[in-house]
């Protein structure tokens with residue numbers, strides 16, 4: 001511990017090793033058998049259950065919970081994974097408070113939902129720790145499908161396609177597969193290298209090859225893939241980031257939150273990751289919360305999140321906001337950055353309060369300054385490197401039905417495709433459904 | 446995934462889960478949906494004789510017993526047999542059977558105890574193409590007052606006589622459904638066997654009053670301030686049913702007689718227990734009425750997962766596995782000596798074991814100032830009460846004493862050789878030890 005919370009500037013080693021391991025440990029540890037039994041017992045096995053409707057992958061939640069109740073977590077896992085092959089990751093990262101658990105009849109009645117996410121993790125972890133892969137490949141079809149992007153959408157599509165007997169090659173620009181599961185999700189949600197373990201487990205289906213370090217637009221072209229494969233599934237996520245458009249954005253220690261998070265996820269040793277004493281995060285989504293919370297966990301003294309609209313408009317859920325607050329993050333809403341001050345490195349950042357009017361958001365004359373030796377920009381990711389010839393809707397790839405793009409033989413899903421929330425679970429659902437449609441198309445002709 | 450296909454007295458079904466004769470099987474609409482949900486077979490709601498159908502009460506027919514969090518543990522009903530015309534039921538049965546040839550369809554029948562009545566209905570039932578019949582000798586309310594249902598089931602001679610008629614006038618399997626409202630289940634089972642039954646099914650419901658409303662002083666369910674005893678079913682009756690199944694399975698006179706196990710089957714585990722005690726399949730009513738038809742999916746996935754884990758490949762291999770381990774009390778090994786053991790790491794210090802043992806058993810648990818609970822081996826008779834009342838699973842366990850150790854309660858050396866009451870010195874009728 002060379003430094004402390006009070007050391008000025010952006011430095012590593014603010015905390016002791018024990019603090020790091022405690023801070024970045026599993027946030028909601030695995031339920032034990034008794035806890036799972038008690039939690040499962042609360043499920044009413046509702047008819048046409050609202051939780052299922054709220055799950056983007058339509059997991060048969062009452063059924064898997066009943067299977068846990070009856071002492072059969074492996075059967076429960078199978079029920080989950082049939083619908084959502086990344087059920088293990090989703091159990092950890094889904095904002096359940098906005099999805100299944102929000103709609104649980106016990107949430108509505110008592111304000112205390114059945115703990116669906118944690119029960120899902122109990123089931124999937126049980127199966128994965130027994131190293132069971134409950135699915136087998138269908139007879140080989142002789143068809144080849146290229147998947148671009150090894151994030152949740154790409155992995156989900158690849159698994160479903162492999163199950164149907166197709167040969168799948170996944171290309172990814174990064175060094176490791178997993179997409180944001182590996183490079184984005186908060187460390188404490190996916191402790192113990194879960195993202196890679198899950199990819200390894202998923203690959204047990206067979207018939208899938210992953211080629212990392214291969215980028216569409218680099219080594220690969222869409223035309224080339226269309227020529228070499230029977231179908232192409234694009235799952236490239238959102239590789240770009242929005243600019244702040246504030247004066248002084250180029251100063252040292254003003255970086256993209258996603259890069260900070262990716263570096264943190266890849267750091268073998270948390271103590272090696274430098275962090276400021278006074279950190280300011282700009283944005284109101286999950287990325288902003290994760291950057292802010294993890295800065296705090298790395299030992300920053302003051303961390304402030306600043307969002308330009310009101311609290312209700314923040315895309316981070318109330319639960320995420322409370323989590324940030326519980327870690328000591330201050331949240332300021334209704335303020336936008338004007339300029340960053342500092343001589344070379346950032347030292348202060350100046351904000352103006354905003355006002356919502358009929359013409360949208362306007363800046364008021366009321367300004368304030370925050371001390372900042374490190375600033376993270378988390379104001380949204382954008383589609384980057386989309387091949388020419390694909391129609392766009394807004395800033396995403398247009399799709400109809402189960403992910404069909406404007407080009408025949410090319411499907412898209414996950415964050416890069418229009419429609420649906422930018423969530424892991426939505427990416428999994430879109431990947432799965434596109435795979436079904438690709439299969440039907442390839443086999444129908 | 447293990448194969449759940451079942452052949453019960455020659456009747457094939459894709460799994461051993463049948464719906465018992467009751468409201469879930471009272472019409473074509475239900476039965477089709479049940480088959481779509483995955484049930485292996487159904488026993489149609491009991492048919493009565495030709496003519497005006499019975500009438501049901503027009504107020505509540507059910508009463509319930511709940512566990513914590515309002516989990517339904519027991520259900521009681523005063524419903525009669527089908528109250529729809531015979532022709533309608535027969536036509537619907539024929540339609541369903543034609544569309545679901547791979548599922549079992551059984552007709553349940555209850556007509557007065559006269560040969561001509563049975564002779565009249567059996568050919569009509571046969572025409573539906575159903576796979577067999579079940580004779581309802583079990584209903585404990587209403588029908589019994591009219592000399593049918595359990596009124597027949599309680600008289601072994603009647604059971605035998607009616608079974609014989611059915612075997613004479615019907616050429617497919619005849620299953621005799623038994624009432625538990627009797628002192629020794631072996632007698633009606635033997636009567637069915639002697640009458641030529643292909644199988645017995647049990648249990649039907651247990652005569653009961655669920656509760657009394659202390660404001661109105663009416664038993665529940667209450668019809669205009671009065672109630673009548675009804676039939677109890679659901680998880681609460683499972684232990685009664687398991688014992689009766691085992692009794693028939695191990696009775697030398699009925700051994701080998703196929704049994705359809707009924708009573709409280711709610712999960713795959715319940716079903717596996719019935720099978721292990723000798724049932725060739727199971728029937729379910731209350732679980733479906735509580736949770737809907739979809740519960741069968743958990744039963745099927747759970748049973749098949751368990752069979753896979755045990756390396757069991759067919760349902761037949763499960764049937765009767767536990768039957769040889771059911772014995773009479775007099776044959777239990779009196780040289781098996783155990784002591785309770787409290788795991789202090791798991792103990793949450795509630796003290797329930799202490800209260801139970803101190804107040805009502807053998808004063809064999811010690812409690813220290815800091816609420817540490819430990820077993821006094823000198824006093825412990827291994828009755829298991831502390832295990833049963835402990836809220837923490839596996840916290841208190843029964844540990845067998847090893848051969849050669851001295852039991853501090855009796856001062857005797859533990860001897861691993863088997864010895865039972867029949868040769869015990871305190872037994873006035875003791876025979877010499879073998």
Ligand SMILES: Cc1cc2nc3c(=O)[nH]c(=O)nc-3n(C[C@H](O)[C@H](O)[C@H](O)COP(=O)(O)OP(=O)(O)OC[C@H]3O[C@@H](n4cnc5c(N)ncnc54)[C@H](O)[C@@H]3O)c2cc1C
Pocket residue numbers: 093094095148149150151152153154171172173174177178179180181184185186189214215216217235236237238239258261286287290385413414415416421422423424425427
């Ligand atoms: C910091 C952060 C935290 C988040 N936390 C949560 C959370 O807690 N819960 C939740 O549900 N969601 C969360 N999300 C959102 C979630 O991660 C995404 O919605 C999800 O990962 C989208 O999956 P995807 O497969 O579409 O894209 P990605 O996961 O982004 O994967 C895309 C893949 O494509 C590759 N790629 C990109 N361009 C190319 C190219 N040209 N050629 C080849 N490969 C390419 C990338 O390397 C990447 O591996 C978070 C997002 C961020 C940024």
Ligand SMILES: Cc1cc2nc3c(=O)[nH]c(=O)nc-3n(C[C@H](O)[C@H](O)[C@H](O)COP(=O)(O)O)c2cc1C
Pocket residue numbers: 465466467468490491520521522524525526527553581583584622648649650677678679680682707708709710728729730731732
């Ligand atoms: C409402 C109700 C009606 C029933 N009607 C019949 C019937 O018509 N014929 C019959 O043989 N059994 C009847 N039964 C008994 C069931 O078939 C079954 O034997 C009993 O409910 C025990 O099984 P369970 O614990 O799974 O419910 C009925 C049970 C209920 C709850």
Ligand code: SF4
Pocket residue numbers: none
């Ligand atoms: S379940 Fe309720 S609504 Fe349906 S018939 Fe019975 S009392 Fe009426």
